[in-house]
Amino acid sequence: LTDACLSEIEGASALNAFVHNTPEIAREQAKAADARRGADAPDMNGVPVGIKDLFCTKGVPSQAASGILEGFRPEYESTVSGKLFDAGAVMLGKLNMDEFAMGSSNETSVYGDAINPWKNDDRALTPGGSSGGSAAAVAADLCLGATGTDTGGSIRQPAAFTGITGIKPTYGRCSRWGVVAFASSLDQAGPMTKDVRDAAIMLEAMCGFDAKDSTSANLAVPNFEAALTGDIRGKKIGIPKEYRMEGMPAEIEQLWADGQAMLKDAGAEVVDISLPHTKYALPAYYVIAPAEASSNLARYDGVRFGHRATLDAGDGITEMYEKTRAEGFGAEVQRRVMVGTYVLSAGFYDAYFNRARKVRTLIKQDFENVFNAGVDAILTPATPSAAFGLGEAKSADPVQMYLNDVFTVTVNLAGLPGIAVPAGTDGSGLPLGLQLIGRPWEEGDLLNSAYALE
Ligand code: GLN
Numbered sequence: 001l002t003d004a005c006l007s008e009i010e011g012a013s014a015l016n017a018f019v020h021n022t023p024e025i026a027r028e029q030a031k032a033a034d035a036r037r038g039a040d041a042p043d044m045n046g047v048p049v050g051i052k053d054l055f056c057t058k059g060v061p062s063q064a065a066s067g068i069l070e071g072f073r074p075e076y077e078s079t080v081s082g083k084l085f086d087a088g089a090v091m092l093g094k095l096n097m098d099e100f101a102m103g104s105s106n107e108t109s110v111y112g113d114a115i116n117p118w119k120n121d122d123r124a125l126t127p128g129g130s131s132g133g134s135a136a137a138v139a140a141d142l143c144l145g146a147t148g149t150d151t152g153g154s155i156r157q158p159a160a161f162t163g164i165t166g167i168k169p170t171y172g173r174c175s176r177w178g179v180v181a182f183a184s185s186l187d188q189a190g191p192m193t194k195d196v197r198d199a200a201i202m203l204e205a206m207c208g209f210d211a212k213d214s215t216s217a218n219l220a221v222p223n224f225e226a227a228l229t230g231d232i233r234g235k236k237i238g239i240p241k242e243y244r245m246e247g248m249p250a251e252i253e254q255l256w257a258d259g260q261a262m263l264k265d266a267g268a269e270v271v272d273i274s275l276p277h278t279k280y281a282l283p284a285y286y287v288i289a290p291a292e293a294s295s296n297l298a299r300y301d302g303v304r305f306g307h308r309a310t311l312d313a314g315d316g317i318t319e320m321y322e323k324t325r326a327e328g329f330g331a332e333v334q335r336r337v338m339v340g341t342y343v344l345s346a347g348f349y350d351a352y353f354n355r356a357r358k359v360r361t362l363i364k365q366d367f368e369n370v371f372n373a374g375v376d377a378i379l380t381p382a383t384p385s386a387a388f389g390l391g392e393a394k395s396a397d398p399v400q401m402y403l404n405d406v407f408t409v410t411v412n413l414a415g416l417p418g419i420a421v422p423a424g425t426d427g428s429g430l431p432l433g434l435q436l437i438g439r440p441w442e443e444g445d446l447l448n449s450a451y452a453l454e
Contacts, residue, residue: 001030001046001047001048001144002026002027002029002030002046002048002090002092003027003030005026005048005092005142005143005144006021006023006026006092008140008141008142009021009092009093009137009142009143012117012140012142014115015114015115015117015136015137015140015142016096016111016112016113016114016115016133016136017050017095017096017114017115017127017132017133017134017136017137017140017142018050018092018093018094018095018096018133018137018142019053019065019093019094019095019096019109019111019133020053020060020061020093020094021092021093022057022060022091022092022093022094023092023093025060025091026048026090026091026092026093029085029089029090029091030046030048030090033045033046033088033090034046036088041088042086042087042088042205043087043088043201043204043205044084044087044088044089044201044202044205045087045088046088046090047088047089047090047144047145048089048090048091048092048143048144049084049089049090049091049092049143049144049145049146049147049202050091050092050093050094050095050133050134050137050138050142050143050145050146050147051081051084051091051093051094051095051146051147052094052095052097052131052133052134052146052147052148052149053065053094053095053096053097053133054097054100054101054149054179054180054182055078055080055081055147055149055178055179055180055189056074056076056077056078056081056178056179056180057074057077057078057081057091057094058074058075058076058077059073059074059075060073060074060091061073061094062074062094062180063110063306064097064099064100064101064180065096065097065098065099065100065108065109065110065111066099066100066110066306066328066329066330066333067110067307067327067328067329067330068300068305068306068307068324068325068327068328068329069180069300069305069306069307069328070110070306070307070328071306071307072305072306074178076178077178078175078177078178078179079174079175079177079178079210079212079213080147080174080175080178080179080189080206080207081147081178082178083205083206083207083208084147084202084205084206086205087205089145089205092142092143095131095133095134095137095146095147096109096111096114096132096133096136097109097114097129097130097131097132097133097134097154098129098130098132098154098332099329099330099332099333100180100182100293100297100333101130101131101149101151101154101180101182101187102130102182102293102332102333102336103129103130103332103401104128104129104130104153104154104157104394104401104402104404104405105126105128105129105132105388105390105394105395105401106126106127106128106129106130106132106133106158107126107129107390107391107395108129108330108331108332108333109132110330113126113132113390114126114127114132114133114136115127115136115390116128116135116136116139116161116162116387117136117139117140117162118139118161118162118163118387118430118431120387120389120428120429120430123389124389124390125161125387125388125389125390125430126161126387126388126389126390127139127158127161127162127387128157128158128159128160128161128162128383128387129154129157129158130149130151130154130158131146131148131149131150131154131155131158131166131192132158133146134146134147134148134155134158134192135148135158135159135161135162135164135166135192136158136162138162138164138192138193138194139162139163139164144193144194144198145191145192145193145194145198145199145202146191146192146193147189147190147191147192147206148166148189148190148191148192149179149182149187149188149189149190150166150168150187150188150189150190150408150412150418151182151183151186151187151188151289151412152183152186152285152289152405152408152409152412153404153405153407153408153409153411153412155167155168155190155192155420156168156382156408156411156418156419156420156433156435157382157383157404157405157408157420158192159192159382159420159421159422159433160382160383160420160422160431160432160433160435161383161386161387161431161433162387162431163422163431163433164192164193164194164422165192165193165194165195165196165198165199165419165420165421165422165450166190166191166192166193166199166419166420167190167191167199167203167417167418167419167420167443167446167447167450168188168190168411168412168417168418168419169188169189169190169203169207169417169443170188170217170415170416170417170440170441170443171185171186171188171215171412171415171416172215172216172217172415173188173203173207173217173219173417173441173443174188174189174190174206174207175189175207175208175209175210175212175213175216176188176189176213176215176216177210177212177213177216181292181296182289182292182293182296183288183289183290183291183292183293183296184215184292184296185215185288185292186285186288186289186292186412186413188412189206190203190206191203191206195454196228196419196421196447196450196451196454197225197228197451199419199447200224200225200227200228200444200447201224201225203224203443203447204221204222204223204224204225207221208221217441219441222443222444223444224443224444224447226444227444227445227447227448228447228448228451229448230266230448230451230452231267231448232263232266232267232268232448232449232452233266233267233268234267234268234269235263235267235268235269235376235377235449236268236269236271236374236375236376236377237260237263237268237269237270237271237375237376237377237378237379237449238271238272238273238370238375238377238378238379239256239260239270239271239272239273239378239379239380240273240274240275240278240370240378240380241272241273241274242274242275242276242278242279243275243278243380243381243407245384245406248381248384249384249385249426251386251424251426251427251432252381252384252385252432254424255381255423255424255432255434256379256380256381256434258423258424259379259423259434259453260379262452262453263379263449263452263453266452268449268452270379271375273370273373273375273378274366274370275363275366275367275370275378275410276366277359277362277363277366278363278366278410280359280363281359281363281406281409281410281413282402282403282405282406282409283356283359284356284359284360284363284413285405285409285412285413286339286402287339287343287352287353287355287356288353288356288357288360288413289336289340290336290337290339290340290343291340291343291344291353291356292340293333293336293337293340294336294337294338294339294340294341294344295340295344297329297333297336297337300324300325300328300329301321301324301325302320302321302323302324302325302328306328307324307327307328308320308324309323309324309326309327309328311323332398335398343356360413360414363410363413363414364413364414364415366414367410367414367416367437371439376438376439376445376449377436377437377438377439377445377446377449378436378437378438379434379435379436380407380434380435380437381407381432381433381434381435382407382408382420382432382433382434382435383404383407383408383432383433384403384404384406384407385404385426386425386426386428386430386431386432387430387431407435408435410437411435411437415440416437416438416439416440417437417438417439417440417441417442417443417446418435418436418437418438418446419435419436419438419446419447419450420433420434420435421433421434421436421450421453421454423453434453436449436450436453
């Protein structure tokens, strides 16, 4: 299986999904898996996976798709990738992504665009972002599963754009240790897979308490696969009216209606709900995420990691920082650092950062209110459209790009689990995804509801 995947990867280099292949490691891990074969073999024994470049992998380039981490080979393994290997998974290589996970199209990567294996005529489409390489690799059968990370939709949006399944677990479910930090209060790792069952198995292998991450939840790991009974009779599914955006394409409306009908047919009760602060989520996210990023990215100083600019005679430490960061960071990352620094500056802290934090609390309370009223899960579209073309209008206008995250960022702000599942196609046959949002720590239940949509 590992050999088959390695040869598929070679044949699909045009997708630019894998940016660093690790065939030696893969073959060694596969051999070890063969030796463990049998009833006692761990859950993911011999399953070939790809690892997003945001995860530190011991001795293997881990660049977060950024020029500033050029040449960085971590001396340690991220907790999540380490857990996957303990469960028998085989690492095929590192996967393309937006630089530092900032983006929704994989176009900010230092490695260049990842390409969606789905095509619309001959137009090259984005696989989404930031976990674009992960999504493209799973959709093109280059691996059986991939790790993703989701700060504002980066697992769910690319999953929807490529017709695969991706779950962002509850904040604190997966350890962030060894995952390059973007916005620490929002970042979560999760699996990207062909279907819900694979997602359940892979999530179980990835998650669990880790003393090295102070926000890791000290909870037992449930058997997520066992939760997939297919029985959702009597479950209450909420349909938030605020997600019915003005100008929403008819095919997204239709997809949403079809999803409601499927859940009803399976015996669920579908109810209208209100999440009144939804419209403030996107602006709050695009204040909080850059603020945290500007602080997290201060560590890339040309001394501790990766790239350092060549200096001119007479340059001091300030020039070293400036030149290194100007060369090492791409335009979107620089934009985020500037926005983040601005909203955190003494004169604007209250007006922007503090305001955004208050809005975040209100958004969280909106969800708590509906869950307290007995709603088990919330159904929404995953994205406002199907995959868009690479290098098109959205790529030139950052605000247009940010609008892509309208259905996903609320979930990160509230720390809730959210899953995207393929649920239909648009007029030209491109995949579309639905999103289900669950109660905190009830990923098993959420996966089971998503299972009913398959
Ligand atoms: N597209 C969002 C952003 O650019 C989300 C990124 C993510 O989830 N990592 O911030």
